[in-house]
Amino acid sequence: xxxxxxxxxxxxxxxxxxxxxxxxxxxxxxxxxxxxxxxxxxxxxxxxxxxxxxxxxxxxxxxxxxxxxxxxxxxxxxxxxxxxxxxxxxxxxxxxxxxxxxxxxxxxxxxxxxxxxxxxxxxxxxxxxxxxxxxxxxxxxxxxxxxxxxxxxxxxxxxxxxxxxxxxxxxxxxxxxxxxxxxxxxxxxxxxxxxxxxxxxxxxxxxxxxxxxxxxxxxxxxxxxxxxxxxxxxxxxxxxxxxxxxxxxxxxxxxx
Amino acid sequence: xxxxxxxxxxxxxxxxxxxxxxxxxxxxxxxxxxxxxxxxxxxxxxxxxxxxxxxxxxxxxxxxxxxxxxxxxxxxxxxxxxxxxxxxxxxxxxxxxxxxxxxxxxxxxxxxxxxxxxxxxxxxxxxxxxxxxxxxxxxxxxxxxxxxxxxxxxxxxxxxxxxxxxxxxxxxxxxxxxxxxxxxxxxxxxxxxxxxxxxxxxxxxxxxxxxxxxxxxxxxxxxxxxxxxxxxxxxxxxxxxxxxxxxxxxxx
Numbered sequence: 001x002x003x004x005x006x007x008x009x010x011x012x013x014x015x016x017x018x019x020x021x022x023x024x025x026x027x028x029x030x031x032x033x034x035x036x037x038x039x040x041x042x043x044x045x046x047x048x049x050x051x052x053x054x055x056x057x058x059x060x061x062x063x064x065x066x067x068x069x070x071x072x073x074x075x076x077x078x079x080x081x082x083x084x085x086x087x088x089x090x091x092x093x094x095x096x097x098x099x100x101x102x103x104x105x106x107x108x109x110x111x112x113x114x115x116x117x118x119x120x121x122x123x124x125x126x127x128x129x130x131x132x133x134x135x136x137x138x139x140x141x142x143x144x145x146x147x148x149x150x151x152x153x154x155x156x157x158x159x160x161x162x163x164x165x166x167x168x169x170x171x172x173x174x175x176x177x178x179x180x181x182x183x184x185x186x187x188x189x190x191x192x193x194x195x196x197x198x199x200x201x202x203x204x205x206x207x208x209x210x211x212x213x214x215x216x217x218x219x220x221x222x223x224x225x226x227x228x229x230x231x232x233x234x235x236x237x238x239x240x241x242x243x244x245x246x247x248x249x250x251x252x253x254x255x256x
Numbered sequence: 257x258x259x260x261x262x263x264x265x266x267x268x269x270x271x272x273x274x275x276x277x278x279x280x281x282x283x284x285x286x287x288x289x290x291x292x293x294x295x296x297x298x299x300x301x302x303x304x305x306x307x308x309x310x311x312x313x314x315x316x317x318x319x320x321x322x323x324x325x326x327x328x329x330x331x332x333x334x335x336x337x338x339x340x341x342x343x344x345x346x347x348x349x350x351x352x353x354x355x356x357x358x359x360x361x362x363x364x365x366x367x368x369x370x371x372x373x374x375x376x377x378x379x380x381x382x383x384x385x386x387x388x389x390x391x392x393x394x395x396x397x398x399x400x401x402x403x404x405x406x407x408x409x410x411x412x413x414x415x416x417x418x419x420x421x422x423x424x425x426x427x428x429x430x431x432x433x434x435x436x437x438x439x440x441x442x443x444x445x446x447x448x449x450x451x452x453x454x455x456x457x458x459x460x461x462x463x464x465x466x467x468x469x470x471x472x473x474x475x476x477x478x479x480x481x482x483x484x485x486x487x488x489x490x491x492x493x494x495x496x497x498x499x500x501x502x503x504x505x506x507x508x
Contacts, residue, residue: 003279003280003283003284003287003477003480004283004287004312006477006481007283007284007287007288007477007480007481007484008287010259010261010284010287010288010481010484011259011261011262011287011288036260040260181507184469184504184507185469185504185507188468188469188470188471188503188504189469189470189471191470193470193504200493217430217431217434217435217495218434218435218493218495219435222493223493226492226493227493229260229490229491230485230490230491230494232260233485233490238478238481238482238485239478239481239482240470240478241446241470241474241475241478241479241501241502241503242482242499242500242501243469243470243503243504244469244500244504244507245499245500245507245508246508247494247497247499248494248496248497249493249494249497250493250495251434251493251494251495252430252431252434252495252496255427255430255431255495255496255497256508
């Protein structure tokens with residue numbers, strides 16, 4: 001192996017020629033991931049329902065470059081059809097699909113006796129079920145190309161009961177671990193890797209961070225790019241031997 | 257845009273740097289802009305790599321280190337700090353693998369394996385942390401193994417248990433040292449194509465590869481890329497983590 005050439009590529013726009021779908025574009029992790037991927041040369045379809053300063057920044061930046069490497073998908077991801085349309089948008093716009101980032105954040109903080117099944121279904125339907133649909137349709141493309149990367153953003157709340165939140169939220173985040181591992185097993189022979197990133201607390205969650213400083217060795221939450229770059233790493237060829245793995249990106253909040 | 261994996265201006269010491277995964281890490285760090293100290297017990301191989309790297313314009317230097325001897329490890333780290341003013345990154349990569357059943361492991365063999373794989377990590381972390389604490393900055397990456405997580409009949413219990421201990425040490429030191437600005441993580445490779453496993457023979461290696469969901473064994477550069485990820489600011493919010501690099505053979 002020519003190590004020099006391999007490692008030199010790590011310092012280039014190494015996602016050039018890759019087409020990615022990033023969901024959760026209404027949140028800071030989705031925006032930061034799309035930004036990092038665009039900067040590293042990927043074409044990106046970002047699923048985002050609302051206008052935001054983050055999206056405006058990405059669009060302006062791309063206008064500067066005079067390209068159309070960013071496509072916004074504005075429909076709510078609420079069904080098998082909308083998920084399929086998102087996958088097809090990438091395939092039609094860019095001719096192929098190489099990366100899927102399942103990133104959802106539907107939160108429920110209710111105490112169990114105050115929770116209800118509608119809320120439970122909303123949390124699961126808008127995250128686990130959509131991840132299932134998207135992964136299923138993306139898998140068709142990936143198997144065909146014998147290459148693909150799925151990275152699902154999940155949470156330490158799916159692993160640890162240290163900090164209180166709603167049970168539906170914790171269960172939905174936990175579900176993504178089993179989902180990712182079995183998908184990794186099924187798709188491995190096609191050269192497709194499937195991993196997840198378990199996020200701790202974000203800096204933007206000011207009250208949560210303040211209340212739990214004693215659990216945070218770095219005494220702070222994560223900045224969005226600190227989640228986005230690990231997602232990029234797991235979406236790149238440099239992680240080709242990593243699959244079925246969950247990367248904890250939590251600053252030492254929870255070590256399993 | 258600056259590379260997300262840059263190590264420009266940093267000083268790194270890689271134990272067991274002369275061959276296998278260590279050699280790939282030396283390349284990864286050098287290409288990323290670091291000054292790399294190739295620490296090894298085999299000075300002939302280390303010297304060869306130093307020449308190879310220097311000829312390509314990289315800042316590398318070979319240094320003798322017996323990681324199982326605390327004095328030797330301390331001296332190596334002191335030398336680096338004295339000569340270059342600092343140590344930013346320590347990669348505890350040296351390891352020895354022996355495929356023996358417990359009844360075939362002599363006391364001497366147990367001492368040797370635990371001396372290198374376990375004591376060596378402790379000596380390295382202790383020496384580096386003394387220095388990194390003063391600077392309130394530093395990064396340590398420990399080379400663990402899938403064998404430290406997954407029960408696998410082939411490798412000896414000395415190898416697997418020392419690798420498990422290393423994962424535990426990584427977590428524990430993170431809790432103790434993160435607030436001092438020190439980032440400590442590990443990587444756990446599965447079977448990787450190096451001299452270390454060549455003795456198992458092609459048939460055995462093929463049968464292992466068949467069990468891996470990705471249907472192949474790991475390559476040294478893939479492990480080194482993960483080490484570079486952990487050494488760089490790309491992993492600034494990752495602490496006490498062990499990256500599994502095993503093609504899906506073991507999913508935690």
